[in-house]
Every structure is written in structure tokens, then in C-alpha cells.
Amino acid sequence: MKIAAETRIGVLYGGLSAEREISLKSGKAVAMALQELGYLVTLIDVDRQIVERLRESQVAVVFNALHGTYGEDGTIQGVLEYLQIPYTGPGVMASSIAMNKVMTKRILRAQGLPTPDYTVSTEAELEVKLPPGGYPLVVKPVAEGSSLGMTIVTDEKQLPEALAQAHRYNQPVLLESYVPGLELTAAVLNGEPLPLIEIRARGGVYDYRAKYTKGYSEYLVPAPVTDEITREVQSLACAAARILSCDRGAVRVDFRLDMDNRPFIIEVNTVPGMTETSLLPKAAAAAGIDFVTLIDRILKGAGLDLAPA
Structure with missing residues (x-):
């Protein structure tokens, strides 16, 4: 969507989920980028009075930087649909399905995409x-x-x-x-694939500490895999995003390769992190897209599932 300079953008961050601390970091980074782009920015730490706060803020568009429960599961998306405020990222149904790993697996398997038993x-x-x-x-x-x-x-x-x-x-x-091979992630920006990243976590487990502590993981971007594997993984990532209706904004699809280099989809992330150790900005940078430009492209993909009445 076209967004004029000095439009007031609401950045939703923080919230009530177990991922609150990461969301606070993502939201602050997003807000700084939006300010650099010339937008008027209102940071909104989401609580149970969010409907009133959104109405009072008079924001024209929302950039969703909420991670986890209520932010990625269709809840905040439903609120924004009701208020008719365009927002970044997938819509209500897509967010709800992608947040639930079992529903995601069932749908991807039904469409012939590989995911572990x-x-x-x-x-x-x-x-x-x-x-x-x-x-x-x-x-x-x-x-x-x-x-x-x-x-x-x-x-x-x-x-x-x-x-x-x-x-x-x-x-x-x-x-x-458990799939005992390489760990890869494939970001998709407005329907187009970004370079793959190989993740090498200290101790071999890419857990919370490995994700958010500097020095606990090594990231190789572009991933040092063959062109054939790159094309296959990117194709699967785009297919997963399309099947789940996650083709608006940026999503990240996580993979593991088995010992025969066959890729398996692990999960789909509809609100990727925007912290200094996050993967989406690294993939974008490898494609020549700096952080501010990345945020602008995500913002301009904002929309609503339902057209205004």
C-alpha cells in the first residue's frame, strides 16, 4: 500500500507473551527505522486495554512487532481487522494456523510438503x-x-x-x-525468497540462549550449500508461505536437512525477530537490503484481510 510521509505508524511491541523481552527489542529497532524514514511513530506496549489505546493513538497503519501469544496467533490481527487499521504481516487465519505447529504440519503435509513425523x-x-x-x-x-x-x-x-x-x-x-543434519532458515519478503542462512549453534542446539546471546551461534549467509539445495529450499519456503496465505510482509521458514540433504520444514514464523541477532535482517542484508529499507518494504506490504466496509 502507498503510505505518505509523516503518516502516523503505530508499532505494537512488548505484550503479554513469554517472548515479551524479545518483542521489546524488535519494536524499538523497528521504531527507529520508521523514524529515519520520516514517519511519525507511536510505540504501543500492548496490554488488555489495546482497543482503547489504538483508538486514542489515531495511528493510520500498524507495524506488528509482537512475538508469541496474542501477537502471532491471529488475536491482534483480529483486533486490527475490527478497527479497520491496516497492519503488517499475515492476516487472522494465516497467523492462527502458522502459530500452531500441528495445524501447520497437517496443512503442509496435505499439500505434499515435507515435514518431520x-x-x-x-x-x-x-x-x-x-x-x-x-x-x-x-x-x-x-x-x-x-x-x-x-x-x-x-x-x-x-x-x-x-x-x-x-x-x-x-x-x-x-x-x-529429530532431523540430524544442517539447520537452515529461508526468509520470504512479500512473496520473494531471500538468501538462505545456515545456523551453527554452540552445542548443536539452537535454543533460546543460542538465538539471543551474542557468540552462541554462527550464521553463514548465504548458506554454503549447493545451488540445487538453495533452489529447493527457497521453493519450499515460498510454497509454504503461499499455502498458509503468509505472502504479505516477511515470514521465515525454518528447515533441517537430513543426512541425504533432503529438506524438512520445521515451522513457519509470521513475525520474525528484528533484534541485532535476528535472522531476517541478516538475510535481507545478504540480498543488499539494509535494515531501514527492509522495514519500509514490510510496512508497504501492510493491509487488511477484509476491505473497509
């Missing part, structure tokens, strides 16, 4: 069913980001503690077959 566990279940192939497994909450509550489990002795940790987020738990 899995089962789902609830606290009420007396027995836990493992996916085909058994251990090792990745155990994580169904609808959390930033690897919160995630554990790699190599045998049955480790499983109870991993389940307990994941269940602390009060939601079903995904038990996913």
Missing part, C-alpha cells in the same frame, strides 16, 4: 505415543516461539522432564522426529 501429547494422557522411528525427538509446546520450552530428547529417561518443561506453557506438546 510427529505426535501430540496432552497432560491428561497416561501414555505418550512416540512418532515412527522413536528417539531422538524434539519436544516443544505446540504454539510457542523462540524455542521456548524446547528440549532434544535422546532416550526415554529424558522424556518426562522434557514433557514437564513443555507443558509449563499450558498447551499441548509436540513430539517431533
Whole structure:
């Protein structure tokens, strides 16, 4: 959409999720970039009075920098649709589906896209069913980001503690077959792929600490993989974004390659981080897109699922 200079942009950040601290960092970085572009910027730390605060702020467009629950799951998108305020990123349904790892897997598999085998566990279940192939497994909450509550489990002795940790987020738990190869991420900006990034985490596990602590991970961009693998992963990332209706703004699709270099989609992130260690800005930079330009392109992809009445 066309957005005139000095338009008032609301940056939603912070919020009520377990990813609040990361969202605060993302929101501040986004706000600085928008100010550099000449927009009038209002930072809004989201709470349960968000409807009143949005109305009072009189923002014309919202840049969504909320991570996790309420920010990526269709909740804030529904509020903005109701208020008829255009916003960045995917819409209500797309956000809700992509936030839920199980729903994402079901839809991608139905469309023939590769994703690891899995089962789902609830606290009420007396027995836990493992996916085909058994251990090792990745155990994580169904609808959390930033690897919160995630554990790699190599045998049955480790499983109870991993389940307990994941269940602390009060939601079903995904038990996913571990894919023991390269870890890649593919960003898609307004429907177009950006260069791949290979992630090499200290200790081999790309968890919360590895994601957000300087020096805990090495990022190779563009990823040192063959042109054939690059094209295949980028094609799968664009297909996943399109199938899930996540083709507005920027999304990030995470992959692992197995020992035969076959790519598997792990998850789709609809509000990628914008911190100094975040992956989307690194991928954009490798494509010659600086951070301020990246923010401008995401902003200009803002819209609504439903046209104003």
C-alpha cells in the first residue's frame, strides 16, 4: 500500500507473551527505522486495554512487532481487522494456523510438503505415543516461539522432564522426529525468497540462549550449500508461505536437512525477530537490503484481510 510521509505508524511491541523481552527489542529497532524514514511513530506496549489505546493513538497503519501469544496467533490481527487499521504481516487465519505447529504440519503435509513425523501429547494422557522411528525427538509446546520450552530428547529417561518443561506453557506438546543434519532458515519478503542462512549453534542446539546471546551461534549467509539445495529450499519456503496465505510482509521458514540433504520444514514464523541477532535482517542484508529499507518494504506490504466496509 502507498503510505505518505509523516503518516502516523503505530508499532505494537512488548505484550503479554513469554517472548515479551524479545518483542521489546524488535519494536524499538523497528521504531527507529520508521523514524529515519520520516514517519511519525507511536510505540504501543500492548496490554488488555489495546482497543482503547489504538483508538486514542489515531495511528493510520500498524507495524506488528509482537512475538508469541496474542501477537502471532491471529488475536491482534483480529483486533486490527475490527478497527479497520491496516497492519503488517499475515492476516487472522494465516497467523492462527502458522502459530500452531500441528495445524501447520497437517496443512503442509496435505499439500505434499515435507515435514518431520510427529505426535501430540496432552497432560491428561497416561501414555505418550512416540512418532515412527522413536528417539531422538524434539519436544516443544505446540504454539510457542523462540524455542521456548524446547528440549532434544535422546532416550526415554529424558522424556518426562522434557514433557514437564513443555507443558509449563499450558498447551499441548509436540513430539517431533529429530532431523540430524544442517539447520537452515529461508526468509520470504512479500512473496520473494531471500538468501538462505545456515545456523551453527554452540552445542548443536539452537535454543533460546543460542538465538539471543551474542557468540552462541554462527550464521553463514548465504548458506554454503549447493545451488540445487538453495533452489529447493527457497521453493519450499515460498510454497509454504503461499499455502498458509503468509505472502504479505516477511515470514521465515525454518528447515533441517537430513543426512541425504533432503529438506524438512520445521515451522513457519509470521513475525520474525528484528533484534541485532535476528535472522531476517541478516538475510535481507545478504540480498543488499539494509535494515531501514527492509522495514519500509514490510510496512508497504501492510493491509487488511477484509476491505473497509
